[in-house]
Amino acid sequence: xxxxxxxxxxxxxxxxxxxxxxxxxxxxxxxxxxxxxxxxxxxxxxxxxxxxxxxxxxxxxxxxxxxxxxxxxxxxxxxxxxxxxxxxxxxxxxxxxxxxxxxxxxxxxxxxxxxxxxxxxxxxxxxxxxxxxxxxxxxxxxxxxxxxxxxxxxxxxxxxxxxxxxxxxxxxxxxxxxxxxxxxxxxxxxxxxxxxxxxxxxxxxxxxxxxxxxxxxxxxxxxxxxxxxxxxxxxxxxxxxxxxxxxxxxxxxxxxxxxxxxxxxxxxxxxxxxxxxxxxxxxxxxxxxxxxxxxxxxxxxxx
Numbered sequence: 332x333x334x335x336x337x338x339x340x341x342x343x344x345x346x347x348x349x350x351x352x353x354x355x356x357x358x359x360x361x362x363x364x365x366x367x368x369x370x371x372x373x374x375x376x377x378x379x380x381x382x383x384x385x386x387x388x389x390x391x392x393x394x395x396x397x398x399x400x401x402x403x404x405x406x407x408x409x410x411x412x413x414x415x416x417x418x419x420x421x422x423x424x425x426x427x428x429x430x431x432x433x434x435x436x437x438x439x440x441x442x443x444x445x446x447x448x449x450x451x452x453x454x455x456x457x458x459x460x461x462x463x464x465x466x467x468x469x470x471x472x473x474x475x476x477x478x479x480x481x482x483x484x485x486x487x488x489x490x491x492x493x494x495x496x497x498x499x500x501x502x503x504x505x506x507x508x509x510x511x512x513x514x515x516x517x518x519x520x521x522x523x524x525x526x527x528x529x530x531x532x533x534x535x536x537x538x539x540x541x542x543x544x545x546x547x548x549x550x551x552x553x554x555x556x557x558x559x560x561x562x563x564x565x566x567x568x569x570x571x572x573x574x575x576x577x578x579x580x581x582x583x584x585x586x587x588x589x590x591x592x593x594x595x596x597x598x599x600x601x602x603x604x605x606x607x608x609x610x611x612x613x614x615x616x617x618x619x620x621x622x623x624x625x626x627x628x629x630x631x632x633x634x
Contacts, residue, residue, distance in 0.1 A: 338376050341366055342390065345383045350433035354384045391431035392451055395424050399451075403458050410466060414515055417459075418488055418507045425492045426503050432496055452489065456481045463518075472523050480521075484514050 332340070344366040348357055359380050363370045377383040402420045406413045425432045435448040460481035467474045488510055495506050527534045 341376055342387060346387045346430050346434060349384055349387055350430040353437055387434055391435050394428060396451060398424050399455055411515060415511050418510050421488055422492055422503045422507055425496050429496055436493060452485055456485045459484055487514060
């Protein structure tokens with residue numbers, strides 16, 4: 332076996348082992364045993380397990396980077412097709428280089444930080460951000476959120492691919508359809524000014540305002556109901572009065588009804604005739620009291 336062939340063999344063995352174990356737990360002895368060579372051969376070609384690991388990571392990053400660069404250079408003009416092809420490009424790498432992908436996921440902090448999966452994904456996110464920026468401008472949407480949306484799309488793809496790489500129970504195309512389904516329809520319905528509806532300070536302030544408006548409306552409706560009841564009581568009292576004493580004698584309860592109506596007039600004066608809309612003993616929200624005042628004003632204008 333030539334030196335080149337031996338080196339390539341060690342890289343293949345190293346890729347397989349590093350996909351299953353971290354560099355910290357894997358020993359040179361295990362690598363040599365798996366490759367059926369002596370330890371000095373490992374040191375001769377790579378200087379140790381760290382050197383072999385660095386070469387494996389560099390190879391995988393280069394393979395993935397070339398695939399993604401080709402996509403960004405020749406992506407379709409259709410936004411939907413661009414998203415589909417971009418996701419499939421990444422999943423194809425995972426499918427064809429499963430062990431290499433697992434090595435990148437295990438990437439050790441001790442390796443060169445400029446040559447890591449995270450660094451590559453940051454570069455990819457920047458490219459996706461540029462594409463989103465152009466798309467947002469065409470749709471007249473603010474571009475402020477483009478960097479965050481780009482990272483969300485990349486993260487969605489990478490973490491879904493990680494789950495799929497460990498449990499490939501569905502096809503590559505089916506997984507791509509899931510990812511695109513969420514990302515595409517999420518982006519199509521994007522709000523120019525997104526907001527939280529149930530949590531956070533703004534949501535609480537909005538709910539408090541809505542509650543006050545609802546309270547004011549309830550107060551208006553309550554006052555109208557009281558006014559209607561008083562009017563009906565007055566009309567009933569007038570009807571009883573028009574019958575005279577004969578009507579009172581004919582109905583033993585008529586006098587009591589008349590007294591009740593009189594008591595109602597005394598206990599609940601017409602709000603239109605008084606500046607006090609509610610019982611002064613009740614502590615009421617100033618805005619609700621304002622609602623009573625507004626209704627009084629409406630009644631006066633109507634009259």
